[in-house]
Amino acid sequence: xxxxxxxxxFAKQASLTFPLLSDMNKKMLxxxxxxxxxxxxxxxxxxxLRANIVIDKQGIIQFVEEGDSAVDxxxxxxxxxxxxxxxxxx
Amino acid sequence: xxxxxxxxxxxxxxxxxxxxxPQAGKSEVAKMSLKVGDTAPDFTLLSDQxxxxxxSDYRGKKNVFLAVxxxxxxxx
Numbered sequence: 001x002x003x004x005x006x007x008x009x010f011a012k013q014a015s016l017t018f019p020l021l022s023d024m025n026k027k028m029l030x031x032x033x034x035x036x037x038x039x040x041x042x043x044x045x046x047x048x049l050r051a052n053i054v055i056d057k058q059g060i061i062q063f064v065e066e067g068d069s070a071v072d073x074x075x076x077x078x079x080x081x082x083x084x085x086x087x088x089x090x
Numbered sequence: 091x092x093x094x095x096x097x098x099x100x101x102x103x104x105x106x107x108x109x110x111x112p113q114a115g116k117s118e119v120a121k122m123s124l125k126v127g128d129t130a131p132d133f134t135l136l137s138d139q140x141x142x143x144x145x146s147d148y149r150g151k152k153n154v155f156l157a158v159x160x161x162x163x164x165x166x
Contacts, residue, residue: 004138028133033123048160055153056153059146059149061128070157083153084153
């Protein structure tokens with residue numbers, strides 16, 4: 001997992017405007033079931049799946065995408081726009 | 091996406107050394123345990139600005155887009 005310092009450098013390089021988080025002890029990855037073990041020869045390695053998760057203001061998961069399809073964030077972003085419009089209409 | 095907080099979770103460093111083509115293991119096909127409609131487990135993580143970010147801080151305020159992005163090659 002990348003350190004906050006490494007993430008800061010990347011955020012600056014890519015001019016990102018949202019926070020990049022570090023899960024150094026893999027606690028969040030485990031609680032979300034994203035950390036997976038892979039058996040390689042006689043050993044097991046752990047790393048995370050790619051995932052896009054949209055959580056609404058009530059803390060309920062509204063969208064989940066994982067694996068190869070999660071490389072493209074557009075479906076999740078569309079979900080965010082829809083939720084935003086629904087919020088605005090209230 | 092004005093009212094949506096986007097959070098990126100990068101995990102490149104630990105993964106860069108991982109074999110590019112691991113042999114299929116029994117757990118490789120495992121799926122994420124959470125699904126739509128579940129309550130998102132709370133978490134507290136450090137941001138790139140060394141600030142504590144807690145999911146529950148956004149409860150009732152913002153929708154959250156959480157992107158878990160491995161092998162992002164941040165150089166970290």
